[in-house]
Amino acid sequence: MTKFTDLELDPKVLKAIEEAGYETPTPIQAAAIPHALQGRDVLGIAQTGTGKTAGFVLPMITALAKGRARARMPRSLILCPTRELAAQVAENFEIYGKHHKLAMALLIGGVSFKDQDRLIDRGVDVLIATPGRLLDHFERGKLLLTGVQIMVVDEADRMLDMGFIPDIERIFKLTPFTRQTLFFSATMAPEITRITQEFLQNPERVEVARQATTGENIKQFVCAFKASHRSHEAKEKRAVLREILKAEGETITNGIIFCNRKTDVDIVMKSLKKHGFNAAAIHGDLDQSVRTATLSGFRDGTILLLVASDVAARGLDIPNTSHVFNYDVPIHSEDYVHRIGRTGRAGRDGKAITLCLPFEEKYLTKIEDLVKKKIDRMEAPKIEGDRRSEKPRKTSEKIEKPVEEAPAKKAEAPVKRDNSRSRSIKSGERREGGNKVVGMGDHVPAFILREFRIAKTTKTETAKKPVEAGVSETNNDAA
Secondary structure, three states: OHHHHHOOOHHHHHHHHHHHHHOOOOOOHHHHHHHHHHHOEEEEOOOOOOOHHHHHHHHHHHHHHOOOOOEEEOOOEEEEEHHHHHHHHHHHHHHHHOOOOEEEEEEEOOOOHHHHHHHHHHOOEEEEEEEHHHHHHHOOOOOOOOOOOEEEEEOHHHHHHOOOHHHHHHHHHHHOOOOOEEEEOOOOOOOOOHHHHHHOOOOOEEOOOOOOOOOOEEEEEEEEEEOHHHHHHHHHHHHHHHHHHHHHHHHHHOEEEEOOOOHHHHHHHHHHOOOOOOOOEOOOOOOOHHHHOOOOOOOOOOOOEEEEOHHHOOOOOOOOOOOOEEEEOOOOOHHHHHHHHOOOHHHHHHEEEEEOOOOHHHHHHHHHHHHHHEEEEOOOOOOOOOOOOOOOOOOOOOOOOOOOOOOOOOOOOOOOOOHHOOOOOOHOOOOOOEEEEOOOOOOHHHHHHOOOOOOOHHHHHHHOOOOOOOHHHHHHOOO
């Protein structure tokens, strides 16, 4: 079996790895690191949770051990789709590069530009950034990318989902053609393949697992649920989630609950807290300080349940996460792979439970087609006030109601028919005592209410014969 000592890494890097408690590299690390140390472009494909981050961090530190950074010209660049993933990569650099004097800067949103500019001006060896904030610094004239020797694109498929592909292409064109590129992704969509063909030079393809596979150590279940009524769907769905959490009980060391919409994240979190669960929310609309504090609490165990949008679905490495709950079935099949990849990390066992409403069955079918696996079904738990199992009432059954005596009706005078209503409206007549047109109601177009006259025709004019041709009326009168 391959060990880190067999990979020709820098001795100081090996010392840091040993102090971190690692001895054996994962398959993606063992396959990618030797090619990266040789200076070749690498296209790494592996399911989430297999250690792709160390696969590019370790050879990068070894390559940057020699050399010196210059102001505003970073020597290496790592692009990440989310702030949380960028911060996690920075933590990895601090762990594995603690015996090296490498300057590092983290460029993410939610942090002051001035503080980031100060770091760039000093000169950095490693620049870790999200695409948007990186281009903001470049457009302000605070950053040059012409000195980049190594460029890493992490979680490329997530970049595609978030719409960062045009930014990635622009950044590639701002870096030198001679750079080394390390490209990592869990799935390979056609757009991702196009980018690798355009910007990577004869890359070494490293694929240690079939694309879009899920870990064998993760038990997967689907809870098919149908609400008693459409109007009660959201409320009953939250009740089902709470019953599942109670059933799992103490087996949950840390759990992430994924929702498709940010609004649902807040609603589900508040519902859980109202019913006594230890929960917190994280999504893209929260301030960076709040997101960082929430993740810290989730890592150290002070927060048991993390209700999240897909901002937490990629790259977050929280080893103690025992459960993943999909409150909504992900619309994009690849997101399912990344969501449940938050559990069962580093060889640990994990469990993923997905709530599925009838209209979400079509998404579930696509997920099973992607992962090439039929996901086991579990019975939906009973919830308080659940009437779905009650025997439906037959339509022939009569409902007895108390009979109330109808009040005696007063004798009414016979109504005389008003023959005037049958008169023609064209005659312009109106109902006596008002100006409403008979039979038209209150809303009558104005042109109908307009009075007009019809010229009267006399019997003499009707019987008059046509004038003979060539004889004028004047001559006839004279005769």
